[in-house]
Each structure stands twice: as C-alpha cells, then as structure tokens.
Amino acid sequence: MFHAPTTEDYKAMSDxxxxxxxxxxxxxxxxxxxxxxxxxxxxxxxxxxALQAAYALN
Incomplete structure (x- = not known):
C-alpha cells in the first residue's frame, strides 16, 4: 500500500x-x-x- 519514497519516486515529483x-x-x-x-x-x-476591536470602528 504505502512505501518509503525512493529516488525514482522523487524524480517523478515536483518540488x-x-x-x-x-x-x-x-x-x-x-x-x-x-x-x-x-x-x-x-x-x-x-x-x-483587530482594528475594530482595538479602535471601536463602526
């Protein structure tokens, strides 16, 4: 099912x-x-x- 990544796996992957x-x-x-x-x-x-809470805007 799952396996440790090999160098072949990394070649196919993007960074x-x-x-x-x-x-x-x-x-x-x-x-x-x-x-x-x-x-x-x-x-x-x-x-x-944060601006509304600090300065009670509105």
Missing amino acids: LNRGIMKFEGADSPKVVTISTVLLLGSIAALIIW
Missing part, C-alpha cells in the same frame, strides 16, 4: 509535492489559488477584526 503535501495535484494551479485566497482572506479578516 512542491514533497513534505506534508505528498499527493498528486498538490501543486496544481487550482489548489494553489484556492489556498492563497483562503489564507489571504483569513489574514484580512483578522486584521479587520
């Missing part, structure tokens, strides 16, 4: 498919775009929340 993202398609443009939108959206939401 972004290593580490914790060891599945096919981990570096596809669709997945990268979705991840980027979620990450940046979360950061923006936290900044907005």
Whole structure:
C-alpha cells in the first residue's frame, strides 16, 4: 500500500509535492489559488477584526 519514497519516486515529483503535501495535484494551479485566497482572506479578516476591536470602528 504505502512505501518509503525512493529516488525514482522523487524524480517523478515536483518540488512542491514533497513534505506534508505528498499527493498528486498538490501543486496544481487550482489548489494553489484556492489556498492563497483562503489564507489571504483569513489574514484580512483578522486584521479587520483587530482594528475594530482595538479602535471601536463602526
């Protein structure tokens, strides 16, 4: 079922498919775009929340 990665496995993988993202398609443009939108959206939401909490905006 699962086996330790060999040099043959690494030859077929892109650099972004290593580490914790060891599945096919981990570096596809669709997945990268979705991840980027979620990450940046979360950061923006936290900044907005922090500004509202600190300065009582609205």
